[in-house]
Amino acid sequence: MGSVSNSKDQFIDEALANRRDQHRFRTLRSLDPQGTTVVSDGEKELINFSGNDYLGLSKHPDVIDRAKQYADKYGAGSTASRLISGTYSIHKKLEQKLADTFGWEGSLVFNSGFQANSTIISTLADRHALILADKLSHNSLLQGSLSSRATFRRFEHNSLEDLEDQLAHASKEDFSRIIVISESLFSMDGDRSNLEAIAECTESHNAWLFVDDAHAVGVWGKNGLGLAHGIEGIDMVLGTCGKAFGGFGAFLLCSDKVKDYLINFCPGFIYTTALPPAVIGTIEAAAELIPDMDGAREQIRENIEMMKTGIHDAGFETGNSDSQIIPILVGGEQETLDLADYLEEQGFLATAIRPPTVPKGSARIRITLSSEHSASQIETFVRALKDWSNG
Numbered sequence: 232m233g234s235v236s237n238s239k240d241q242f243i244d245e246a247l248a249n250r251r252d253q254h255r256f257r258t259l260r261s262l263d264p265q266g267t268t269v270v271s272d273g274e275k276e277l278i279n280f281s282g283n284d285y286l287g288l289s290k291h292p293d294v295i296d297r298a299k300q301y302a303d304k305y306g307a308g309s310t311a312s313r314l315i316s317g318t319y320s321i322h323k324k325l326e327q328k329l330a331d332t333f334g335w336e337g338s339l340v341f342n343s344g345f346q347a348n349s350t351i352i353s354t355l356a357d358r359h360a361l362i363l364a365d366k367l368s369h370n371s372l373l374q375g376s377l378s379s380r381a382t383f384r385r386f387e388h389n390s391l392e393d394l395e396d397q398l399a400h401a402s403k404e405d406f407s408r409i410i411v412i413s414e415s416l417f418s419m420d421g422d423r424s425n426l427e428a429i430a431e432c433t434e435s436h437n438a439w440l441f442v443d444d445a446h447a448v449g450v451w452g453k454n455g456l457g458l459a460h461g462i463e464g465i466d467m468v469l470g471t472c473g474k475a476f477g478g479f480g481a482f483l484l485c486s487d488k489v490k491d492y493l494i495n496f497c498p499g500f501i502y503t504t505a506l507p508p509a510v511i512g513t514i515e516a517a518a519e520l521i522p523d524m525d526g527a528r529e530q531i532r533e534n535i536e537m538m539k540t541g542i543h544d545a546g547f548e549t550g551n552s553d554s555q556i557i558p559i560l561v562g563g564e565q566e567t568l569d570l571a572d573y574l575e576e577q578g579f580l581a582t583a584i585r586p587p588t589v590p591k592g593s594a595r596i597r598i599t600l601s602s603e604h605s606a607s608q609i610e611t612f613v614r615a616l617k618d619w620s621n622g
């Protein structure tokens with residue numbers, strides 16, 4: 232048995248020293264936004280290729296106005312959790328709007344995508360259930376799976392064959408239920424899952440299918456309604472509002488029955504203060520704007536094409552990226568950090584992503600594009616990347 236040493240925070244010293252030794256120590260700096268640029272620690276202006284404001288909605292006047300109107304009318308906070316006295320008419324109106332816009336029976340707003348994923352999964356699964364998640368699933372999905380105490384298995388990234396094999400195997404075991412989890416558009420690689428095939432496969436095994444559409448809502452699918460939109464056989468879709476919506480929070484699209492179940496049993500919905508009126512206003516305004524933003528979506532596509540071509544011309548691979556999330560694959564951690572530092576010297580914020588966030592040996596610069604980026608911003612970035620490659 233371990234003894235409590237005098238230095239009770241020794242484990243923290245050790246963990247931090249370990250991180251520093253591995254060159255993985257993380258710190259926060261201020262990056263104040265100015266359109267598509269940010270000012271780093273109050274000093275240097277950088278073109279931001281690391282944000283998720285895919286449609287520029289965080290600065291849209293209608294979104295900001297609605298936030299102000301709702302704060303003026305209803306106050307700064309929602310003052311209670313949803314089941315106590317924190318459900319205002321605007322919360323209910325928003326959930327109806329989201330369900331109608333995305334074409335689902337029900338919708339339930341959560342305080343963040345992380346909170347939603349980590350609590351919905353564990354409410355659906357009990358310890359006799361099986362959760363089968365794509366190997367590259369977001370950490371929030373992992374947290375939900377682990378806290379459920381269900382049997383947790385992962386299938387090879389985007390491998391329908393492995394999913395099918397594991398489902399076939401699982402149907403011979405004695406699970407209370409099976410829940411399959413996938414992202415529609417993977418957050419670190421920018422590649423997509425084959426949702427139609429996954430839905431067909433899960434349906435044939437009578438399993439649940441939970442799709443995290445966080446990076447696709449607003450940007451992809453008909454009218455920007457996401458990659459899960461219109462696909463039969465999906466039971467739940469998670470959309471986030473901190474990315475293309477330009478605000479904060481998240482929403483689940485589901486049946487009324489699942490909604491009732493979560494309202495009654497989901498701790499991360501029940502035991503937390505409801506989103507404040509201003510945030511509800513931003514989500515509502517963004518949901519009204521998004522279906523009519525085909526022009527911005529076309530611009531993102533052009534920006535992606537231009538950026539990818541440039542990265543390839545500079546001699547880098549972008550894996551299977553098929554979206555506004557583009558990894559510049561480097562491999563080595565130090566080399567990736569050196570490239571990120573160089574890009575910053577050249578005036579770009581392009582964040583290095585390293586293990587444990589991505590698998591070992593796959594360190595990368597992760598680029599995210601917005602419809603607001605200009606052609607000249609992309610051109611100067613590509614020129615800098617080519618100069619780096621040419622040594």
Ligand SMILES: Cc1ncc(COP(=O)(O)O)c(C=O)c1O
Binds near residue numbers: 345414472
């Ligand atoms: C795939 C995915 N799901 C969920 C989340 C969490 O969403 P939120 O930022 O709203 O907590 C993120 C990132 O933040 C994500 O990339």
